[in-house]
Structure formats: C-alpha cells, structure tokens
Amino acid sequence: MRPSATTAAALAAALAACGQSTEAPTVMLPVASAGGPLAVATTDLGYEVTTTRLRVAIADLELTIAGEQHAVAAGFYHPGHHAGGDVAGAMPGNVLVDWDGGDGRALGVATLIVGAYQGANFRFRAADGGDGLATDDPLLGHTFHVTGVARKDGADHPFDALLDLAAGTTLVGAVFELVVTEASTETLHLAARPVDPTAGGTIYDGLDFAALATTPAGLVEIRPGSTAHNVFRRPIQTHDHYVLHP
Amino acid sequence: MRASSHRRSRPLTAALAASALVACGGAEPGTLEVTVYGEDFIEVGIPASEVVDGWSVTFDRFLVSIGGATAQAGHGADELSAPGYRIFDLARPSGGAGYVLATLDAPAGTYDHFGYVLRPDASATPGNARAADVDALKAAGHSVRVVGTATRGADTIEFDWGFALTVVHRHCEVSHTVDGNTVTIEATIHGDHLLYDDAVAAEPDLAFDLIAAADGADGSTPDGRVTPAELAAQDLTGQERYQVGSLDIDDLWGVISHQVGTLGHVDGEGHCEDIQVSGT
Numbered sequence: 031m032r033p034s035a036t037t038a039a040a041l042a043a044a045l046a047a048c049g050q051s052t053e054a055p056t057v058m059l060p061v062a063s064a065g066g067p068l069a070v071a072t073t074d075l076g077y078e079v080t081t082t083r084l085r086v087a088i089a090d091l092e093l094t095i096a097g098e099q100h101a102v103a104a105g106f107y108h109p110g111h112h113a114g115g116d117v118a119g120a121m122p123g124n125v126l127v128d129w130d131g132g133d134g135r136a137l138g139v140a141t142l143i144v145g146a147y148q149g150a151n152f153r154f155r156a157a158d159g160g161d162g163l164a165t166d167d168p169l170l171g172h173t174f175h176v177t178g179v180a181r182k183d184g185a186d187h188p189f190d191a192l193l194d195l196a197a198g199t200t201l202v203g204a205v206f207e208l209v210v211t212e213a214s215t216e217t218l219h220l221a222a223r224p225v226d227p228t229a230g231g232t233i234y235d236g237l238d239f240a241a242l243a244t245t246p247a248g249l250v251e252i253r254p255g256s257t258a259h260n261v262f263r264r265p266i267q268t269h270d271h272y273v274l275h276p
Numbered sequence: 277m278r279a280s281s282h283r284r285s286r287p288l289t290a291a292l293a294a295s296a297l298v299a300c301g302g303a304e305p306g307t308l309e310v311t312v313y314g315e316d317f318i319e320v321g322i323p324a325s326e327v328v329d330g331w332s333v334t335f336d337r338f339l340v341s342i343g344g345a346t347a348q349a350g351h352g353a354d355e356l357s358a359p360g361y362r363i364f365d366l367a368r369p370s371g372g373a374g375y376v377l378a379t380l381d382a383p384a385g386t387y388d389h390f391g392y393v394l395r396p397d398a399s400a401t402p403g404n405a406r407a408a409d410v411d412a413l414k415a416a417g418h419s420v421r422v423v424g425t426a427t428r429g430a431d432t433i434e435f436d437w438g439f440a441l442t443v444v445h446r447h448c449e450v451s452h453t454v455d456g457n458t459v460t461i462e463a464t465i466h467g468d469h470l471l472y473d474d475a476v477a478a479e480p481d482l483a484f485d486l487i488a489a490a491d492g493a494d495g496s497t498p499d500g501r502v503t504p505a506e507l508a509a510q511d512l513t514g515q516e517r518y519q520v521g522s523l524d525i526d527d528l529w530g531v532i533s534h535q536v537g538t539l540g541h542v543d544g545e546g547h548c549e550d551i552q553v554s555g556t
Contacts, residue, residue, distance in 0.1 A: 196519060198478020203522055236513055257514040264513065269522040 055144045055212045061091065063127050064221035064275075065134035071224040071232035073180075077187075079234045081178040083130040084222050085169055087157035091220075093119030093142055093206060093274075094149040117151075118143040119210070126161040126169075129222050140218060142210050150206040150274045154195045154267065168192055172254070174266060180239040180250075187239035191252035193263045201267060206274040216276040226270035233266040303384030304456030308356060310345045310392070311462045312403075313374025314338055314366030315544075318467040322482065324428070327471065331433075331484035335424040338366040338467055339413050341400045344393035344444070345378050347461065349385025349454070356380045361395065363410045364403035366465055367424075374462055375404050382454045390450045390542060392463045394419045395442035396555075419443070419555075420536055422470065426484050433488045434501040437470075439536045440555050447549035448542035464541040475534050476521035483517065486510065490528055504529050 068081040094115030119142030128135060157169045169175040174193035179186050208218075224233050242250045242258055252258045265271070314335075317326075321334035343361030348354070358378030366375075377392075396417045402410045413421055418438035426433045445463075452459040471487075474480035487507065492498035494509035507529035512518045518531055525531055537553035 196474060196477035196480075199476050199519065199521060201522060255516075260514050260516050264519070267519070267521055 056141055057144065057210060057212060057214050058139050058141050059210070059214060060217045061121055061137045061140050061274075062134040062217050062219055063129055063137060064219040065132060067131045068129055068222060069225050071234055073232050073237065074235040075182075075238055077180040077182045077234065077237070077239055079178055079180045079224070079232070081129075081176065081224055083128070083175070083177045084224075085126065085128045085130075085157075085175045086222075087124070087126050087155050087161060087169070087173055088152045088201075089122075089124045089155050090153050091121040091125070091138075091140060092117045092151040093140060093147050094151065095143075095145045096148050115149050118145055119147065124155065124160060126157060126163075127220060127222075134219055137220065142214075144210050144212055144214075146209045147206050149202075150204040150272075151200060151202045152204070154199045154201065155197070156194070174263070176233075176262075176266075180234065180237070182240060185240065187242075187244075187250055188248065189239060189242075189250035189252060191259070191262055192254065193252075193259060193266065194254045195263060195267060199267065201269055201272065203269040204272040204274060205269070208274075208276060218274050218276060221273050221275065223271045223273055226268075229270060231265060231270065233271055234262070235265055236261040303454070305381065305383050306454040306456050307458040308347055308380045308382035308387065308452070308454060309458055309460045310347075310358065310377045310380070311374040311460055312340065312342055312364055312366065312377050312465065313370065313372075313462050314465045314467055318366045318465065319369050322468050322471070326468065326482055328473070328481040328483050329428075329485040331426045331428045331488070333424060333426045333471065333484065335367040335422055335467060337409060337421065337423040338465070339405055339409055339418075339421040340364055340366060340394055340465060341397050341413060341419045342377060342392060342394055342403075342463065343397065343400070344391070344395070345463070346389070346391045346446075347380070347382070347387045347450075348389035349383070349387045350389075353383070353385055355389075356382060361393075361397035361400035362403040363400050363405045363413055365405040365409060366467070368404055374464075377403070377463065382459075384454050384456070386451060386453045387459070387461070388451050390448040390461050391444070391446040391548070392448075392540070393442065393444050394536075394540060395444075396440055413438075416440075420539070422467070426488065428484075428488075431488070432500060433484070433491065435487075435503075436501075437504055437507075437532065439533060441533065441536050441553055442555050443537050443540060444550075444552040445540045445542075445548040446551075449546040449548070450542055462543050464544050464546075465539050466541055467539065469535045469538045470532055472531075472535050472538070473517040474519050475523055475525065475531055476519055481517075486515065486518065486528060487532075507532060 071079045095118045121140035125137045172192045173195045176191040318338045324332040345358040347356045421438040423436045471482040472480040473483035490506045490510040493506045510528035
C-alpha cells in the first residue's frame, strides 16, 4: 500500500479546523506484521495451545489519540481501550495479516499527526481475490484462518479453523501507546496476542478440542455453522488480543 | 457500571453555513422547538416483515425520561438549553408529530449543534405519560421502560424491561436556520434497535427468537413473559448471532441494554457524533 497524500492532508486539515494548531505536522510510518512465534496459550479448559499460523483479513487501520475526556466508569479502560479517542492516524485500504512464526511482513504506510497515541481500530472483512491468495486458499471468503495444536492430558489435537465475521464488524481499542513526533521513523508492528496479558483470557477459551469431531486424519476442523466456530470467533475479535507497537 | 461511547465525524458543511449566516448579520430571532418522537415502530408496532424470524412487536408503553436539550448556532454562539427532564410515553399516538419537549427563544443563526439526554431523574415532570407511569419510572430509577408484546402465530411473549442508563447525545447532525421563524428539532427514538441481533455489525437484523427462548432461562417456569433476569441468564457464547466484538457483554440482557445507547437519533435518521452511556 502506498502512502496517501490525501489522507495526510485530510488529517492535517481536520486537526487545524479544531483550533489546536494552524498547522498539523504529520509523519508517515511503515506498518508491518510482528514476526516470531505466537505465544502459547493455556485455556480456561486446560488446553495448552500452540498457534502455528494465524491469518486475518482486515481493512482501514485507524490510530487514535485521547479525545475529549468524559466521565467514564473507573476501571473500564485499560491500555489501548480508549474507544472514545479521536482518529489522528490512518492506513486506509485492505491488508491481509499473516502471523506464521516467521519474520514480519510489510503491510503498508500509516499517516499520523504527531501526538500521544493510545489506541488502534480496524475493520474485519472477508478475504477476497485482491489479497493475492491462491485460488484454492481456504481463507478466501472468510475472515480468519487459524491452525495449531491443542494439548491436554498427553494428547495432541491439531486443528484448522476458518472463521467468518459479519460485514462491517470493527475492532475498536487495540493497544497502541506511542508518542509520535516529527522525528519518528519507527516501524509499527501489528501483533496478535493469543493470551490477553491484562485479564489472562485466551482466544481459545471455551473450546473443548477433545470433544470436537475430527477428520479421518485426526484434524479438528472448525468451520462456520458450528457451535465451536461461534465460540471461537467471540474472543478472537476482541481488542484484548491485538497490539500495535514500535 | 458500564460506560461506552460512540463517535461519528462531524459534517463540515453545517459549520460553514452557520459561519456564513453569522457573517451576513441582519437576521431576526425566532423560536426553537424541541420534540421527541418514536416513529411508527413505537407508536404502531414493528411488523413481522421487519423481523428476520417472523415475530411482530407492539409497545403498550415506551417511556423515556428525556431532557438536557441544548442547541447552538456555531461554536462561538451562546448555547441554548432546556435543562429540565420530562417523561413521555412514546407509544401513545401523536399523529406523526411527536411531543414537544421544550420551546426556546432563539437568536438568529443556523443551529448546527444539538444534544439531549436520556436519564433517570427524580424531579422529572410528566410529558404525555400517565401519572402512574411517571411515578413508577421515577421510583424504579429508570430512564427508559418498554412494555409490550411479541407475537408469531399463536405464540405471544410479553415483556416489561426498565433501564437505568444515562445516555448523553451531543453533536447531533442538524442544520436549522432561525430567521424570525420557528424551527423544530426532533429527538427521534428508534425503538426497533432493542431487537438488534448484533452489537457490532454494520447492518444487524431485528430478531426475537432468542429473546422468546429466554423464557425460563433462569430456572423459572416459562410463563410467556420474558424478564431481565431471564435475559441475563441467556448465554450468548455459542450463538452465531449476537456478536459483541470487544464489548464486555456475554448475555442477552447485556446486548439489549447496550442497544439503549443506540436508540437516540435526530430528525429521523440523523446521528449524534458523540454518545456517552453510563449506568447499568
């Protein structure tokens, strides 16, 4: 994705219009998926789950700064959860994020007005022909493709999950805490966190892998239309499990 | 306690229009009338054709404690306000006009800022609601109470749900010019949102099946009347619909309560840029 001069101009104009400045400096920072293996998750049902690959189709990354401060319940927010923040940075367009344990991959370039950022938002979508996938890629037409192995009581339960989310479903409030200045040049890494470090929940909570049907090859296939699919897609779409960091 | 917020981008054209009018000068003051209206879905009912699982819904009462109305013609102008609260039953037929919440003397200008609040208020006065309903709403500490019946074929489910939430609507999309005239700004309440089957999808459906299925979900004997306790016992974890994204909601009462924060609009389909919800 190329940087958008239109986006930069629009963001600068928006801030200037709010009276904060006659000129709103912006910077353009590269965005990439975070590299390395995903954290092993120990679920509420006692499974130790290793995620071998997690892919998700998203769009329109937004970066937010704290907006007007409102009276909110104490404890409602923790880092990154400033759902009421003002959008001051953006990377419009579709991206396919692939966390496969290897190096991170470039996703695009975000335009940010300088400021103290406190959150990130993006929209889930179904992967399509524009994502460069092979025609037989199982992710086509779906939002998530997750593979891994769940272990419990000495038994391995390899799994392959395809998850769908309703069009327009938006993730609001992923963790993104960074002071961006005119001198900023760092790459922003989008990471998936199978384990929520704040509350301890995992993306696999509620899944009883041993009770799910398997293929003749012993693979647990989680597909749309099943209860397991419905259980899985609730936690995996929450802001607790995504972070954007330098 | 739950709190949340929703924001939308603010239209620039309205602000420019307001500035232009102020710059020209010479206009006459007038009157700004604020009304509240529940549209046909509340006054007449929600037909089965609008609900994906074929239920129809009628509201016997749709009580709101509403007030805190404010309006402003551009950022620099004085803010008009009607701080008091009144209780209306939006299920009572209004002939499409809604009910008058407040009438304000308004300096000339193009009013591009508007807001109002739904909140429990012990000092609220009756709007069009019956005295017994006003007293009951205040005694319960509710800002919104809906009483009605859902019907599908021979099946009927009654409901009586009260909400203690405070919902502050600000920066609502309006552009009304006062120049010696009376203009009306309508706080529009979309009662069908209580039946939304998704808290985060862009285009949720209206549904009632899961609400009906909650009858007896808390271990009580099913009696054709679905209570908040039964809805709170209806777990959503394995449901295909009723997605909640990052919201801290895992039961059906939580989803319905969340939708109270989406009821408020302006002038029909207009939205409010900034909505703050607090309470339980």
